[in-house]
Amino acid sequence: MLDIEKIYKESGALLEGHFLLSSGKHSPNYLQSAKVLEDPKVAEQLATELAKQIKASGLTIDTVCSPAIGGLLAGYELARALGVRFIFTERKNGEMTLRRGFSVEPGEKVLICEDIITTGGSAMEAAREIESRGGKVVGFAALANRGVCHREGGKSARKAECKLPADKPFFALADFDFPIYEPAECPLCKAGSTPVKPGSRGN
Numbered sequence: 001m002l003d004i005e006k007i008y009k010e011s012g013a014l015l016e017g018h019f020l021l022s023s024g025k026h027s028p029n030y031l032q033s034a035k036v037l038e039d040p041k042v043a044e045q046l047a048t049e050l051a052k053q054i055k056a057s058g059l060t061i062d063t064v065c066s067p068a069i070g071g072l073l074a075g076y077e078l079a080r081a082l083g084v085r086f087i088f089t090e091r092k093n094g095e096m097t098l099r100r101g102f103s104v105e106p107g108e109k110v111l112i113c114e115d116i117i118t119t120g121g122s123a124m125e126a127a128r129e130i131e132s133r134g135g136k137v138v139g140f141a142a143l144a145n146r147g148v149c150h151r152e153g154g155k156s157a158r159k160a161e162c163k164l165p166a167d168k169p170f171f172a173l174a175d176f177d178f179p180i181y182e183p184a185e186c187p188l189c190k191a192g193s194t195p196v197k198p199g200s201r202g203n
Helices: 004-010 033-037 040-057 072-082 121-132
Strands: 014-020 026-031 063-067 085-092 095-098 109-117 136-145 170-175
Touching: 004 014, 004 040, 004 136, 004 170, 033 040, 033 072, 033 109, 033 136, 040 072, 040 136, 040 170, 063 072, 063 121, 072 085, 072 109, 072 136, 085 121, 095 121, 109 121, 121 136
Parallel strands: 063 085, 063 109, 109 136, 136 170
Antiparallel strands: 014 026, 085 095
């Protein structure tokens, strides 16, 4: 069993400070998966471990789809470990869209993969796009779960703000249940700190 928290720490990917999450909420911690995935051997190792969970579940998957840009490396490596094809969605005029000649067949079984799942908002945008094209989203996956949603075999209970459907499996390697605040209630803001959006200032 991989020690996911140790891997993130050793990669400099477990950050502390004051961060603006993609969900719009604030947190004193952030998981910067790009720092983990810059090592291809580690990326392969993580994806292989995640693929073991998915294969053990018996879930049938034809394709892995990731929302760009954060989920691309995790999704590609997971698809490789599962032996299926990989596609991705990207934003066009603010909407998550399937482009670049990608298509899905009617009823094609698709797993949505992110690097990190917080509320699952981006994953759900990708899922809606896949299903609008006739595909069938059969589950969700991520390297790490921020503790808002419940993963298969995980200890974090599903919270009200989780956007992933409760009737579809969510696979991840570990739970990172860090404090998450609404901007108006953030103690870091009240202390005079300004949140940083990870990736925008050298993070």
